[in-house]
Amino acid sequence: MGDKKFVEKITSRDVDFAKWYTDVVREAKLADYTSVKGCIAIEPNGYALWEKIQSIMDQKFKELGHVNVQLPLLIPESLFNKEKELIEGFAPELIWVTEVGDKKFDERFAIRSTSETLFCDYYKKHISSYKDLPKLYNQWCNVFRYEKETRPFLRSREFLWQEGHTVHATAEEAIKETEQMMEVYRSFNHDYLAIPSITGKKTEKEKFAGAEFTLTNEDLMYNGVCLQDGTSHYFGQKFSKAYDVKFTNKDNKEEYAYYTTWGKTTRAIAAIIMVHADDRGLVLPPKIAPKQIVIIPIGESEEVNNLCKKYKKELNNAGITTYIDETDKSPGFKFAEAEVNGIPLRIEVGKRDLEKGLITMTRRDTLEKLEFVKDINITEEVTKLLDTIQNDMYKKALERQKSLTFEAHNMEDMKNILNTQPGFIHAMWCGNKECEDKIKEIKGCKSRCIVEEKAIDDKCVCCGKEAKHHVIWGIQY
Amino acid sequence: MGDKKFVEKITSRDVDFAKWYTDVVREAKLADYTSVKGCIAIEPNGYALWEKIQSIMDQKFKELGHVNVQLPLLIPESLFNKEKELIEGFAPELIWVTEVGDKKFDERFAIRSTSETLFCDYYKKHISSYKDLPKLYNQWCNVFRYEKETRPFLRSREFLWQEGHTVHATAEEAIKETEQMMEVYRSFNHDYLAIPSITGKKTEKEKFAGAEFTLTNEDLMYNGVCLQDGTSHYFGQKFSKAYDVKFTNKDNKEEYAYYTTWGKTTRAIAAIIMVHADDRGLVLPPKIAPKQIVIIPIGESEEVNNLCKKYKKELNNAGITTYIDETDKSPGFKFAEAEVNGIPLRIEVGKRDLEKGLITMTRRDTLEKLEFVKDINITEEVTKLLDTIQNDMYKKALERQKSLTFEAHNMEDMKNILNTQPGFIHAMWCGNKECEDKIKEIKGCKSRCIVEEKAIDDKCVCCGKEAKHHVIWGIQY
Numbered sequence: 001m002g003d004k005k006f007v008e009k010i011t012s013r014d015v016d017f018a019k020w021y022t023d024v025v026r027e028a029k030l031a032d033y034t035s036v037k038g039c040i041a042i043e044p045n046g047y048a049l050w051e052k053i054q055s056i057m058d059q060k061f062k063e064l065g066h067v068n069v070q071l072p073l074l075i076p077e078s079l080f081n082k083e084k085e086l087i088e089g090f091a092p093e094l095i096w097v098t099e100v101g102d103k104k105f106d107e108r109f110a111i112r113s114t115s116e117t118l119f120c121d122y123y124k125k126h127i128s129s130y131k132d133l134p135k136l137y138n139q140w141c142n143v144f145r146y147e148k149e150t151r152p153f154l155r156s157r158e159f160l161w162q163e164g165h166t167v168h169a170t171a172e173e174a175i176k177e178t179e180q181m182m183e184v185y186r187s188f189n190h191d192y193l194a195i196p197s198i199t200g201k202k203t204e205k206e207k208f209a210g211a212e213f214t215l216t217n218e219d220l221m222y223n224g225v226c227l228q229d230g231t232s233h234y235f236g237q238k239f240s241k242a243y244d245v246k247f248t249n250k251d252n253k254e255e256y257a258y259y260t261t262w263g264k265t266t267r268a269i270a271a272i273i274m275v276h277a278d279d280r281g282l283v284l285p286p287k288i289a290p291k292q293i294v295i296i297p298i299g300e301s302e303e304v305n306n307l308c309k310k311y312k313k314e315l316n317n318a319g320i321t322t323y324i325d326e327t328d329k330s331p332g333f334k335f336a337e338a339e340v341n342g343i344p345l346r347i348e349v350g351k352r353d354l355e356k357g358l359i360t361m362t363r364r365d366t367l368e369k370l371e372f373v374k375d376i377n378i379t380e381e382v383t384k385l386l387d388t389i390q391n392d393m394y395k396k397a398l399e400r401q402k403s404l405t406f407e408a409h410n411m412e413d414m415k416n417i418l419n420t421q422p423g424f425i426h427a428m429w430c431g432n433k434e435c436e437d438k439i440k441e442i443k444g445c446k447s448r449c450i451v452e453e454k455a456i457d458d459k460c461v462c463c464g465k466e467a468k469h470h471v472i473w474g475i476q477y
Numbered sequence: 478m479g480d481k482k483f484v485e486k487i488t489s490r491d492v493d494f495a496k497w498y499t500d501v502v503r504e505a506k507l508a509d510y511t512s513v514k515g516c517i518a519i520e521p522n523g524y525a526l527w528e529k530i531q532s533i534m535d536q537k538f539k540e541l542g543h544v545n546v547q548l549p550l551l552i553p554e555s556l557f558n559k560e561k562e563l564i565e566g567f568a569p570e571l572i573w574v575t576e577v578g579d580k581k582f583d584e585r586f587a588i589r590s591t592s593e594t595l596f597c598d599y600y601k602k603h604i605s606s607y608k609d610l611p612k613l614y615n616q617w618c619n620v621f622r623y624e625k626e627t628r629p630f631l632r633s634r635e636f637l638w639q640e641g642h643t644v645h646a647t648a649e650e651a652i653k654e655t656e657q658m659m660e661v662y663r664s665f666n667h668d669y670l671a672i673p674s675i676t677g678k679k680t681e682k683e684k685f686a687g688a689e690f691t692l693t694n695e696d697l698m699y700n701g702v703c704l705q706d707g708t709s710h711y712f713g714q715k716f717s718k719a720y721d722v723k724f725t726n727k728d729n730k731e732e733y734a735y736y737t738t739w740g741k742t743t744r745a746i747a748a749i750i751m752v753h754a755d756d757r758g759l760v761l762p763p764k765i766a767p768k769q770i771v772i773i774p775i776g777e778s779e780e781v782n783n784l785c786k787k788y789k790k791e792l793n794n795a796g797i798t799t800y801i802d803e804t805d806k807s808p809g810f811k812f813a814e815a816e817v818n819g820i821p822l823r824i825e826v827g828k829r830d831l832e833k834g835l836i837t838m839t840r841r842d843t844l845e846k847l848e849f850v851k852d853i854n855i856t857e858e859v860t861k862l863l864d865t866i867q868n869d870m871y872k873k874a875l876e877r878q879k880s881l882t883f884e885a886h887n888m889e890d891m892k893n894i895l896n897t898q899p900g901f902i903h904a905m906w907c908g909n910k911e912c913e914d915k916i917k918e919i920k921g922c923k924s925r926c927i928v929e930e931k932a933i934d935d936k937c938v939c940c941g942k943e944a945k946h947h948v949i950w951g952i953q954y
Contacts, residue, residue: 047544091578
């Protein structure tokens, strides 16, 4: 079997999850390491996935009235320093441009790690009246954070993202925007990535530097580790005051604008892998797969070739992205390659099967083989199957998430869970940072988010004092 | 008239072309200056134009088999230094990252000004056999070149572009790719931007640092100044040798790969402005306009509103991007705003005209007003008109280009032309750099490209010796 080749190169997920992950990234040709330490090359398969994510999210942003812009990559140090919490939050991760040719600049420039400073500086010049508001700007770009430990897509020094930056005339409207964009991220994960994420509010300790509050979208990976995958921040007037973003309100009085930002990154690709992939490689939900169908001809014959072409044409015309693997590799190799690349459905058109009037379709998610008569309404059947795959992948991920969701009522519970099998841990919390710090001592477990669910206890899981919040905890990437 | 407001803010094109240009950029809200010297903020109108350019070109690239990737922003100095001509060509414009937080790096990193180094470094690892070739990669990204004098879109320290990097098993195939991509740029300019550019080969002096040869797409601006707008380079095996990009060929022998690169930038937006815009602002060719139609209701009535909505729905369904200006500004202001933004066609639906059963459409390019009965087949008429506008804009630009195209047979001719009215100057050349240098002394006139047209003389325009090439000369941006 030709497929041995790929499978043997991928470590088993249950044996070494970290190694399995990087094996899948490499074998599915999503990304590779480069001569620039901590920075990856996003290869064609990985970038096509990002383009698909971009196109869906961008359309959604635009439907909600957002427009795209592009601000500079460099941020003058003096501008960055205007907002102290921001500079403190990011200082150790900032890299600095100091020279052109052989000459030193008078002032250093940071490579953007996030663009609040430049957006505020822009809005300052362009807003004078409530009539100019809201401004709903978004930017697709690269950002840089000097991470110590890196892993492709998961934590890279340079990564791609979108950063929305909006200013509003009232706090209510800005808060509504913050919540709306979190819902966009959540529903995108559910509807397209087939990932049943949870959302909630970050604690004071975990929120974005300088924000009034941060909403977060948290995914649970196959191994029970949590992944923050999309955040939405409400800044109130804090940054507007630091950067002097003022407008004349309806009462003809000067007021500082209300500001939000929200972002989602190429990390989403890490989430897709760690939720859905298996020991044979990537498994892509049909709605996000750049190539949804591969047709593999088996055996040389005019009938085989014609049927492959007919299927391809019909499916592509119906908007289902389909290709025929016409390389001179063996069928077994082609099967394995389609599997490692996560193509949701493969259609096998074989000379012998055709003599019986049959073709085979194989689902990537379950590896189930299904026989059909060759004169099938191919578009109808494939559409149904892709829907089924999409739904089944979501259900499977939800089952796994449920099986890795726990409840803790005291620190003993916490320790037992984290030492046995990490996951989403529901536990009540008094609201004090000291308790968060104590919980972190157990394997680095952190609060993921405060959720608005029914209390499961009246005491804090850590100190036993009165509980204020229902929190989900977990170990994070 | 409300339109005074915009018109008064735009300097006349024939009075001060440079000031007119920046006035149009500002009033059409394409871009603005930022606190980062030499770097612009591309505003929503400008970025929408870039997105449109991107989407059309990206589709064309993909039809030709190219795939997108993303390589790092930073280039280690040691890697850059492997190709001497490249580093010499770019050294003064390179900016360097030297520090993270407060710590100095052992080695400097250049911010990419172009990515040949990183692509070669990538290909080195990923190519071993002729079966791996060709690799047809493209990247959409930001690049940085420290220009001394900057102008929005025309010459900015940071700009956006696409850079294609392909490797091939034979010189023939690579040369074909270089030529093919130049034709993609040329036809894109002609078919979409309505710009009648010319293409040809750069002289040794003007070619890209390290290339075997460079093909270029040259536009002529309204004022007779030339703009290089898209280049395609053939490197032969030069870079492959510097970066050790080898493969085993069909004869089982080791060979260095044949390499091409090609790029087009946000400069295309400068070309659109300087070829088509006028004293009222931007004029967009319909095929590249993010918004093709504006409908302006005049006078409050249910009939007016319903007809506007009906038109909008029908046009959008037909794939013609249409919006209704429903703001509470005056009709005159709305007309002027649509004009400054370059919307190709505006439809005016007025209460009084409707009593006579009429509506008006106004072409942005000619400002011609056309009356139609209200029960017109709106999609059919608008489609026809947009085609006419697109074609007429091309013709007008071609007429202008022809009227600014000259012939020179000696240096006296050259001086007379350049001192009276610059443009494309056809003149024969002996092939010696000394003559190029002497011609440059006249107002900085440079060779634009060598064209394969009939000789217009047998002597060099400068030294009078035997002519080898038919060259187009001009003053450049």
